[in-house]
Amino acid sequence: MRRFFLIAIPYAWLTLLFLVPFFIVLKIALSDYALSIPPYTPKLDIGGSWMALKDFFAALDFENFVFLTTDDLYWKAYLSSLKIATISTLLTLAVGYPIAYAMAQAPDEWRPTLMMLIILPFWTSFLIRVYAWMGILSKEGFLNQFLLWTGIISEPLTIINTNTAVYIGIVYTYLPFMILPIYAALEKLDASLLEAAEDLGCSRFQAFWLVTIPLSKNGIIAGSFLVFIPALGEFVIPSLLGGSKTLMIGKILWEEFFSNRDWPVASAVAVVLLLILIIPIVLFQRNQQKQAEAEQ
Amino acid sequence: MRRFSWFNATSLTLGFAFLYVPMIILIIYSFNASKLVTVWAGFSTKWYGELMQNEAFLDAAWVTIKVAVISSSIATVLGTMAAIVLVRAGRFHGRTLFSGMIYAPLVMPEVITGLSLLLLFIGIGMDRGIVTITLAHATFSMCYVSVVVSSRLISFDRSLEEAALDLGCSQFEAFRLVTLPIIAPAVISGWLLAFTLSLDDLVIASFTSGPSATTLPIKIYSAVRLGVSPEINALSTIMIAIVTFGVITASLVSKRNAVNRQREEQAAARMT
Amino acid sequence: MAETVFAPWDDSNAKPLIQFKNVTKRFGEFTAIDDLSIDIFEQEFFALLGPSGCGKTTLMRLLAGFETPTSGEILLAGENIVPVPPNKRAVNMMFQSYALFPHLDITENIAFGLKRDKMPKPDIDARVEEMLALTRLTQFARRKPHQISGGQRQRVALARSLAKAPKLLLLDEPLGALDKKLRQDTQFELMDIQEKTGTTFVIVTHDQEEAMTVASRVAVMDEGRIVQVATPDAIYETPNSIYVADFIGDVNIFEGHASAAADGYDIAWGEGQKPLHAKTSVENLDGKQCYLAIRPEKVSISAQKPENVGNAVLGKIHDIAYLGNISTYYVGLPDGKIVKAQTANTRRISRRSFTWEDDVWLSWTDTAGVVLGR
Numbered sequence: 001m002r003r004f005f006l007i008a009i010p011y012a013w014l015t016l017l018f019l020v021p022f023f024i025v026l027k028i029a030l031s032d033y034a035l036s037i038p039p040y041t042p043k044l045d046i047g048g049s050w051m052a053l054k055d056f057f058a059a060l061d062f063e064n065f066v067f068l069t070t071d072d073l074y075w076k077a078y079l080s081s082l083k084i085a086t087i088s089t090l091l092t093l094a095v096g097y098p099i100a101y102a103m104a105q106a107p108d109e110w111r112p113t114l115m116m117l118i119i120l121p122f123w124t125s126f127l128i129r130v131y132a133w134m135g136i137l138s139k140e141g142f143l144n145q146f147l148l149w150t151g152i153i154s155e156p157l158t159i160i161n162t163n164t165a166v167y168i169g170i171v172y173t174y175l176p177f178m179i180l181p182i183y184a185a186l187e188k189l190d191a192s193l194l195e196a197a198e199d200l201g202c203s204r205f206q207a208f209w210l211v212t213i214p215l216s217k218n219g220i221i222a223g224s225f226l227v228f229i230p231a232l233g234e235f236v237i238p239s240l241l242g243g244s245k246t247l248m249i250g251k252i253l254w255e256e257f258f259s260n261r262d263w264p265v266a267s268a269v270a271v272v273l274l275l276i277l278i279i280p281i282v283l284f285q286r287n288q289q290k291q292a293e294a295e296q
Numbered sequence: 297m298r299r300f301s302w303f304n305a306t307s308l309t310l311g312f313a314f315l316y317v318p319m320i321i322l323i324i325y326s327f328n329a330s331k332l333v334t335v336w337a338g339f340s341t342k343w344y345g346e347l348m349q350n351e352a353f354l355d356a357a358w359v360t361i362k363v364a365v366i367s368s369s370i371a372t373v374l375g376t377m378a379a380i381v382l383v384r385a386g387r388f389h390g391r392t393l394f395s396g397m398i399y400a401p402l403v404m405p406e407v408i409t410g411l412s413l414l415l416l417f418i419g420i421g422m423d424r425g426i427v428t429i430t431l432a433h434a435t436f437s438m439c440y441v442s443v444v445v446s447s448r449l450i451s452f453d454r455s456l457e458e459a460a461l462d463l464g465c466s467q468f469e470a471f472r473l474v475t476l477p478i479i480a481p482a483v484i485s486g487w488l489l490a491f492t493l494s495l496d497d498l499v500i501a502s503f504t505s506g507p508s509a510t511t512l513p514i515k516i517y518s519a520v521r522l523g524v525s526p527e528i529n530a531l532s533t534i535m536i537a538i539v540t541f542g543v544i545t546a547s548l549v550s551k552r553n554a555v556n557r558q559r560e561e562q563a564a565a566r567m568t
Numbered sequence: 569m570a571e572t573v574f575a576p577w578d579d580s581n582a583k584p585l586i587q588f589k590n591v592t593k594r595f596g597e598f599t600a601i602d603d604l605s606i607d608i609f610e611q612e613f614f615a616l617l618g619p620s621g622c623g624k625t626t627l628m629r630l631l632a633g634f635e636t637p638t639s640g641e642i643l644l645a646g647e648n649i650v651p652v653p654p655n656k657r658a659v660n661m662m663f664q665s666y667a668l669f670p671h672l673d674i675t676e677n678i679a680f681g682l683k684r685d686k687m688p689k690p691d692i693d694a695r696v697e698e699m700l701a702l703t704r705l706t707q708f709a710r711r712k713p714h715q716i717s718g719g720q721r722q723r724v725a726l727a728r729s730l731a732k733a734p735k736l737l738l739l740d741e742p743l744g745a746l747d748k749k750l751r752q753d754t755q756f757e758l759m760d761i762q763e764k765t766g767t768t769f770v771i772v773t774h775d776q777e778e779a780m781t782v783a784s785r786v787a788v789m790d791e792g793r794i795v796q797v798a799t800p801d802a803i804y805e806t807p808n809s810i811y812v813a814d815f816i817g818d819v820n821i822f823e824g825h826a827s828a829a830a831d832g833y834d835i836a837w838g839e840g841q842k843p844l845h846a847k848t849s850v851e852n853l854d855g856k857q858c859y860l861a862i863r864p865e866k867v868s869i870s871a872q873k874p875e876n877v878g879n880a881v882l883g884k885i886h887d888i889a890y891l892g893n894i895s896t897y898y899v900g901l902p903d904g905k906i907v908k909a910q911t912a913n914t915r916r917i918s919r920r921s922f923t924w925e926d927d928v929w930l931s932w933t934d935t936a937g938v939v940l941g942r
């Protein structure tokens with residue numbers, strides 16, 4: 001009996017507040033836009049007759065999805081989201097790997113502190129961390145002031161409201177997600193393996209390339225997915241740092257919903273975004289499972 | 297001996313500079329007397345004073361804290377239950393769906409979670425406000441709690457529970473007297489995580505809030521969309537200070553505990 | 569008057585405390601306990617001995633109530649306890665990992681089971697005191713488990729499981745985590761406590777020396793079955809199979825063909841070798857395949873062929889293992905078989921009479937070996 005409630009309560013909660021809403025999105029994605037409240041037809045009348053239900057299903061169609069393919073904006077936004085997520089994942093890896101590597105090499109007594117310094121921003125408000133860059137990247141911002149002062153540039157650069165600013169924002173906010181799994185993998189790496197490799201004739205660089213990198217592969221993969229997946233659906237960063245030309249699907253969805261009030265199209269955008277996300281999510285799951293099995 | 301080369305030192309210095317300089321600039325300029333955020337005009341705490349006068353911000357902060365406390369408490373209870381189900385309940389009908397529903401929200405883009413919950417609340421005719429935000433936050437953060445707690449439960453030594461049963465506990469007593477006190481740190485971390493996620497959330501709150509309730513992130517977002525403002529700098533500084541204080545305290549406490557424990561274990565090993 | 573020997577298993581009137589009746593336990597396809605029946609008597613110190621994975625822990629868990637038999641009955645004082653849940657059984661278990669509650673101190677750990685019985689507070693305190701004294705832990709009463717040493721932890725686990733005065737105490741490899749010296753001391757302590765409390769102990773071990781030291785009877789297990797149950801000396805001197813002979817101590821095994829002879833059998837074993845003679849009461853082996861098992865310490869080694877000995881074979885010393893108190897000689901026979909012979913080192917090593925490659929005679933009496941059918 002206790003077991004029943006133990007399972008039933010969280011199960012019911014998640015079904016009601018996660019699964020059912022998800023099907024509602026799917027349903028609305030298949031509905032038509034209408035100037036009413038709520039702004040779509042048909043509406044499902046739960047108490048309705050069998051005929052009403054049949055009519056309801058008959059009225060559903062893929063119009064909104066067809067619409068997504070006809071309007072350039074959408075598929076460009078999907079492609080551009082994929083591009084931005086991919087590039088920023090690679091940038092995060094490039095920035096994060098040396099930090100994780102240095103942390104793993106650092107003396108034992110420093111490590112808890114370094115670890116804390118990596119985790120601290122993670123507990124700090126995401127919004128504030130993105131906001132902090134607005135002041136730095138703006139035309140009269142600190143970065144331009146600094147570069148002008150050093151004489152590297154003579155004209156202020158336009159960084160804010162471009163994709164570059166979005167890349168910086170993503171790298172900055174998701175850096176801990178990249179560093180932590182790589183650090184975890186590198187920390188387990190036995191220093192004697194590198195000595196063995198050098199003993200067997202590798203140069204330091206070869207030892208790094210042939211031993212360290214392969215052994216931290218799982219950390220790299222995990223970190224990359226942890227950055228890529230949320231970056232793909234990101235809203236706050238493109239909205240605050242990106243410009244009107246920055247196309248990201250999270251932003252489109254938001255605008256479609258709040259500005260255009262076109263719920264059916266917003267829902268269709270969400271469904272397609274999820275379909276795109278399924279591939280990296282499944283790959284990520286596989287990687288995690290393989291790793292868990294390897295550790296057993 | 298590990299080699300700690302200049303290369304490593306440079307990586308760490310640049311890396312941490314990248315992570316911290318933006319926040320430090322933000323903090324410094326929150327004490328700027330000028331309204332112009334990029335021009336230094338002397339030290340002043342006037343923005344803090346103005347912040348304290350700003351009813352809208354204070355109201356929003358109050359709503360945010362209420363939502364965070366309630367939603368993270370609900371999330372902790374539900375998430376701990378879910379973790380026990382995942383780790384202990386064995387097979388049951390719909391187990392795959394259950395674990396899917398626990399993990400999916402972790403990777404679901406916030407815009408989708410927010411949109412779907414909003415459509416649900418409208419569908420059932422629920423007025424949007426504190427209640428709906430709380431429900432939404434409890435739902436996604438319970439999944440985080442359950443991940444934190446279940447990873448602790450997996451490494452939990454089952455023989456401790458069996459020993460409790462052997463000594464006469466019922467299943468429930470064994471959980472209450474043995475399992476729960478031992479996994480308590482993980483449950484508390486889960487609560488803190490849920491609390492922070494709720495404090496921090498903009499997107500889901502924007503979808504699920506109504507005119508009657510605005511949270512602090514929503515307020516901040518609508519303010520900063522118009523550009524950098526010294527008042528927001530002051531607010532950010534306060535928030536950063538609270539988090540920093542919390543994290544540093546927590547890590548010092550846990551470090552001290554670990555050191556004490558290690559010392560005691562070494563003493564015990566010498567004793568024989 | 570002569571002291572009566574404690575041997576309820578030889579008394580047909582004695583009622584066993586524990587009875588396994590054809591108990592089988594399967595995990596899916598895998599049979600962990602296979603149609604097993606044993607009787608364990610009150611006040612016994614019963615040892616389960618067997619290689620890792622043979623089902624010892626499973627047997628204990630069946631007794632404690634953490635596993636239910638697939639078929640068969642388990643009786644405690646004549647009552648079937650299979651349907652009784654673990655928290656209602658008058659059986660306590662000391663876990664292999666000790667399973668001390670890390671959030672409770674030593675006193676609270678020991679009192680844990682007593683509190684579940686709703687014992688009045690003064691009685692609990694008195695009982696805890698008694699247990700602390702019995703296990704010499706009084707001065708550590710307020711420490712947490714991580715603040716005491718391995719040996720002390722083991723004693724806390726023992727005190728905790730004894731506190732409820734169970735009819736039966738199960739100990740799963742109780743000394744497995746201790747180093748050798750501490751283990752030996754603790755073995756005697758365990759025997760002492762068992763005697764003082766009069767509790768029936770069932771102990772699991774994979775260390776045969778430990779089983780022989782502590783137990784009143786030893787059961788040797790293999791693949792979910794019990795191969796032999798007997799007192800330690802009987803199991804050493806008269807094993808019922810080469811499995812047991814080999815598992816307990818060191819042994820030389822000659823495989824051969826039996827033919828009945830005076831009081832026993834002649835065993836034809838090697839080409840061109842005189843048959844070995846062994847006296848035994850084992851019947852029905854005439855004309856069959858059989859094994860002769862001889863302990864190394866029962867094999868004598870000499871330079872000249874000894875007179876008037878039942879059996880003697882010639883060999884060459886292949887290797888010598890000097891173990892301090894004894895030496896083991898590995899003697900190669902002409903067919904390549906290696907036979908071990910042990911002698912006590914009563915003299916200084918420099919006076920040792922044999923060395924590598926010496927030709928020596930190995931000899932033993934007609935009654936030294938055990939004839940086994942399997």
Ligand SMILES: Nc1ncnc2c1ncn2[C@@H]1O[C@H](COP(=O)(O)OP(=O)(O)O)[C@@H](O)[C@H]1O
Nearest residue numbers: 595598600618619620621622623624625626627
């Ligand atoms: N819960 C279980 N599920 C499946 N197999 C089990 C389980 N418990 C024990 N076994 C199997 O039963 C066999 C006997 O295990 P165990 O009783 O622990 O052996 P021992 O204690 O003698 O080393 C082992 O092969 C083990 O893998």
Ligand SMILES: [Mg+2]
Nearest residue numbers: 621624625740
């Ligand atoms: Mg075992």
